[in-house]
Amino acid sequence: MTESTTIRWEQDETGVVTLVLDDPDQSANTMNQAFKDSIAAVADRAEAEKDSIRGIIYTSAKKTFFAGGDLKDMIKVGPENAQQAFDTGTAIKNSLRRIETLGKPVVAAINGAALGGGYEIALASHHRVALDAPGSRIGLPEVTLGLLPAGGGVTRTVRLMGIADALLKVLLQGTQYTPRRALENGLVHEVAATREEMLEKARAFIDANPESQQPWDVKGYRIPGGTPSNPKFAANLPAFPSNLKKQLAGAPMPAPRNILAAAVEGSQVDFETALTIEARYFTELVTGQVAKNMIQAFFFDLQAVNSGASRPKGIEERQVNKVAVLGAGMMGAGIAYSCARAGIEVVLKDVSTEAAAKGKEYSEKLLDKALSRGRTTEAERDELLARITATGDPADLAGCDAVIEAVFEDTALKHKVFQEIQDIIEPDALLCSNTSTLPITVLAEGVERPADFIGLHFFSPVDKMPLVEIIKGERTGDEALARAFDLVRRIKKTPIVVNDSRGFFTSRVIGQFINEGVAMVGEGVEPASVEQAAAQSGYPAKVLSLMDELTLTLPRKIRNETRRAVEETGGTWAGHPSDAVIDRMVDEFERPGRSGGAGFYEYDENGRRTRLWPGLREHFTKSDSDIPFIDMKERMLFSEALDSVRCLEENVLVSVADANIGSIMGIGFPPWTGGVLQYINGYEGGLPGFVARARELAERYGDRFLPPALLVEKAEKGETFHD
Numbered sequence: 104m105t106e107s108t109t110i111r112w113e114q115d116e117t118g119v120v121t122l123v124l125d126d127p128d129q130s131a132n133t134m135n136q137a138f139k140d141s142i143a144a145v146a147d148r149a150e151a152e153k154d155s156i157r158g159i160i161y162t163s164a165k166k167t168f169f170a171g172g173d174l175k176d177m178i179k180v181g182p183e184n185a186q187q188a189f190d191t192g193t194a195i196k197n198s199l200r201r202i203e204t205l206g207k208p209v210v211a212a213i214n215g216a217a218l219g220g221g222y223e224i225a226l227a228s229h230h231r232v233a234l235d236a237p238g239s240r241i242g243l244p245e246v247t248l249g250l251l252p253a254g255g256g257v258t259r260t261v262r263l264m265g266i267a268d269a270l271l272k273v274l275l276q277g278t279q280y281t282p283r284r285a286l287e288n289g290l291v292h293e294v295a296a297t298r299e300e301m302l303e304k305a306r307a308f309i310d311a312n313p314e315s316q317q318p319w320d321v322k323g324y325r326i327p328g329g330t331p332s333n334p335k336f337a338a339n340l341p342a343f344p345s346n347l348k349k350q351l352a353g354a355p356m357p358a359p360r361n362i363l364a365a366a367v368e369g370s371q372v373d374f375e376t377a378l379t380i381e382a383r384y385f386t387e388l389v390t391g392q393v394a395k396n397m398i399q400a401f402f403f404d405l406q407a408v409n410s411g412a413s414r415p416k417g418i419e420e421r422q423v424n425k426v427a428v429l430g431a432g433m434m435g436a437g438i439a440y441s442c443a444r445a446g447i448e449v450v451l452k453d454v455s456t457e458a459a460a461k462g463k464e465y466s467e468k469l470l471d472k473a474l475s476r477g478r479t480t481e482a483e484r485d486e487l488l489a490r491i492t493a494t495g496d497p498a499d500l501a502g503c504d505a506v507i508e509a510v511f512e513d514t515a516l517k518h519k520v521f522q523e524i525q526d527i528i529e530p531d532a533l534l535c536s537n538t539s540t541l542p543i544t545v546l547a548e549g550v551e552r553p554a555d556f557i558g559l560h561f562f563s564p565v566d567k568m569p570l571v572e573i574i575k576g577e578r579t580g581d582e583a584l585a586r587a588f589d590l591v592r593r594i595k596k597t598p599i600v601v602n603d604s605r606g607f608f609t610s611r612v613i614g615q616f617i618n619e620g621v622a623m624v625g626e627g628v629e630p631a632s633v634e635q636a637a638a639q640s641g642y643p644a645k646v647l648s649l650m651d652e653l654t655l656t657l658p659r660k661i662r663n664e665t666r667r668a669v670e671e672t673g674g675t676w677a678g679h680p681s682d683a684v685i686d687r688m689v690d691e692f693e694r695p696g697r698s699g700g701a702g703f704y705e706y707d708e709n710g711r712r713t714r715l716w717p718g719l720r721e722h723f724t725k726s727d728s729d730i731p732f733i734d735m736k737e738r739m740l741f742s743e744a745l746d747s748v749r750c751l752e753e754n755v756l757v758s759v760a761d762a763n764i765g766s767i768m769g770i771g772f773p774p775w776t777g778g779v780l781q782y783i784n785g786y787e788g789g790l791p792g793f794v795a796r797a798r799e800l801a802e803r804y805g806d807r808f809l810p811p812a813l814l815v816e817k818a819e820k821g822e823t824f825h826d
């Protein structure tokens with residue numbers, strides 16, 4: 104018999120066995136080799152001592168209940184060790200199944216986060232009681248890492264709640280529920296306020312259900328809502344196929360597809376066969392590139408970014424107490440809300456108190472909506488609003504130890520608003536600008552303390568967008584960078600750090616995507632195909648509709664400014680094939696985008712997009728040779744990836760993790776790629792494969808696709824892009 108090293112067996116005098124998950128070598132319990140041995144040992148002992156056992160409770164001695172699979176191992180699984188991974192998974196599942204079918208009541212007392220493997224242990228229990236601990240989350244988020252829950256997660260959720268609910272509520276979105284929301288959605292049976300209450304409830308279930316069984320182990324069991332082989336199923340089927348279609352949009356996202364297949368196929372066979380089907384679909388995912396990309400980005404890179412890999416070392420954290428937000432327009436209003444939500448006092452200033460009050464109304468609207476949906480309480484709403492002071496008077500900024508400026512995009516105006524307040528705010532206050540295009544170094548020339556001046560580039564809508572791009576100007580000090588980083592973390596956003604340059608990192612790189620799409624229109628490619636190529640690459644926004652939203656005059660303005668800057672420094676301006684298309688759209692056809700009522704699309708009187716403008720096909724005629732669809736897709740992806748490498752070369756980017764996370768969370772680079780640089784790492788044939796393909800695209804479409812020296816060098820040395 105193997106020994107249990109990570110699960111303690113604690114049996115009371117009434118015969119209730121508490122299995123305490125407690126890996127002595129790690130801060131959290133994970134599905135490692137020790138757990139595999141321990142759960143097998145526990146199952147053996149439970150079978151051997153069955154007569155003296157009245158019931159079983161799983162709980163944990165750690166802060167989290169169970170952390171799931173070990174991603175460090177999972178990212179390394181390739182075809183060569185897939186069988187081993189499969190066998191380990193099967194062994195753990197068999198042990199859980201033996202306990203589940205022992206004939207005794209089994210309860211999960213979920214004392215903290217139970218995500219992935221943790222919730223799968225809970226699913227292998229007859230009853231689930233969750234402790235309502237702050238920050239605790241329950242669910243199966245595997246899909247967000249390009250995987251599926253193969254510890255029985257698909258098989259059991261389908262049998263617990265029916266195919267449709269299992270897919271929509273748990274499997275396809277990977278939603279992480281708070282214990283209360285988990286209760287509302289049927290993921291757990293009870294919620295407890297304290298650990299004692301949780302264990303009492305677990306014991307009460309055992310007392311009341313001495314013969315408990317899983318519903319699916321009871322004779323005559325049917326999957327709720329039916330299965331595809333049952334004629335009633337179609338009638339009960341809600342909207343999930345259309346939901347899934349929206350989510351996939353043709354992008355190479357194998358996880359949702361495999362989850363759907365495992366759920367549907369598994370629903371038509373017996374329980375044990377369903378487990379095998381689920382495992383087979385998992386193996387296909389875990390050995391593939393997309394899961395590796397997504398684990399790299401959403402686990403390793405995200406952790407590195409948020410834990411401060413790009414924050415200067417050795418600078419103590421200093422909390423901001425009171426923030427001044429200058430400009431209460433769209434961005435300022437959102438920034439004020441995000442700060443106040445994090446408990447920070449905000450003084451929201453505009454040209455008049457009325458204008459500022461309008462900005463504050465934005466918070467009111469968001470809060471009223473949250474209130475009507477039960478997401479906040481009246482008291483919380485009032486407290487948050489009380490933290491925002493709307494004013495037109497600079498004197499009200501006294502005591503502010505940080506400023507975030509969000510007035511119109513105009514250097515002189517930005518200089519003026521900082522000058523107006525610099526003697527009123529705290530003498531060492533952090534000075535931030537939310538400019539989207541103006542160089543931070545130039546803006547810093549307008550303040551007395553350039554070392555305390557930094558760019559904080561938020562994305563719109565601020566309350567929803569998770570990313571903030573921090574931009575270091577030439578004279579920005581480390582202290583300011585550390586404080587800006589801490590402020591962004593305090594408002595629960597993800598900070599990436601870049602050096603100053605035109606368009607910084609995000610705006611510059613997304614510009615490449617848009618230019619490439621527009622250039623194809625100029626080459627006579629069917630506009631609908633351009634949009635389709637963006638969607639099928641996995642971009643959340645189609646390229647021409649995005650250009651319309653941003654307004655076609657904007658790239659013109661940026662282009663002219665950039666050209667001037669390049670020529671002033673003695674450089675030559677190469678331009679881009681999209682320039683001519685934009686010029687014709689604006690000057691000749693007077694179609695500047697959605698705000699002007701006409702762009703690549705047509706709009707009705709309410710500003711709603713109706714259809715692509717038929718004039719595009721008439722005025723931009725088709726070239727002789729057809730462009731393969733794969734080229735259309737890769738031109739967009741490559742243009743962004745290649746420019747990101749140039750950002751690394753130019754020291755605009757300093758961290759690979761920041762590049763990957765910034766591209767996915769800030770500018771919609773397709774998540775399946777793992778981000779702009781991971782896309783290159785994971786490209787077929789690795790870096791050499793990517794270089795070869797870039798050269799091919801350069802040959803066909805122009806020198807902008809030529810691989811930068813850094814990329815070629817790394818490919819030759821056999822390296823990849825990693826921090």
Ligand code: NAI
Pocket residue numbers: 429430431432433434435452453454458508509510511512513516520537538539540560561562563
């Ligand atoms: P907006 O036009 O909605 O708001 C600007 C606000 O500044 C107005 O309420 C205006 O009354 C106020 N203002 C003008 N002069 C002022 C003064 N002297 N003192 C105080 N307030 C004054 O503009 P939006 O979209 O909020 O943009 C603000 C800044 O954020 C710009 O620098 C923009 O480039 C940047 N940004 C915009 C993004 C967007 O998606 N709109 C994204 C990221 C950055």
